[in-house]
């Protein structure tokens with residue numbers, strides 16, 4: 001079984017379309033999404049509609065913010081949440097269409113677990129909001145220890161920081177480049193960040209996701225038209241810096 005695990009699309013439709021095309025080419029059996037389909041970007045409706053077809057859709061902090069309250073968001077991010085909410089309630093669109101979008105949001109669970117894998121948006125112990133940063137390996141080794149103790153599967157997959165790589169309990173973080181793009185499963189437990197489809201922050205503007213099979217995790221990067229996404233941002237009142245950061249991948 002080949003499984004694509006994607007996260008943090010952030011309403012960037014050209015990026016999502018490029019990733020789905022790549023997934024299609026690579027012959028994948030199912031798609032699991034770790035949340036933050038919406039928030040920041042210009043096309044939340046279109047992205048949610050596409051995600052409805054996935055096998056699993058987890059709740060991200062941006063979905064939580066739209067459904068409930070934007071906790072811990074800065075003023076700009078809060079403004080983006082409000083704009084996103086308005087788009088999903090757009091009275092120019094058929095009422096049933098809006099209801100279908102809210103139904104997708106309502107159906108999102110916080111975690112997903114099967115056999116050897118555990119999935120969450122943030123971390124295994126605080127699945128929606130907590131960040132696991134690379135810096136935590138050095139600054140807070142106890143946190144890493146606690147996170148590994150908080151789930152029982154061999155491998156956890158998370159998103160949220162938009163930086164792909166593998167955390168092991170030692171504690172250690174390795175980037176996909178350091179791993180040659182592949183991480184073999186079965187040797188030791190790991191928390192794997194799949195990176196972000198729609199707003200990468202590791203200095204590489206290409207979309208990031210992973211493909212999991214029985215023996216390994218492959219880190220994938222996909223080119224998409226950042227210029228097209230920037231153009232679509234300009235049709236909205238969303239802050240310009242949210243578009244420009246995509247060019248740099250920061």
Ligand SMILES: [Fe+2]
Nearest residue numbers: 008036160161
């Ligand atoms: Fe995110």
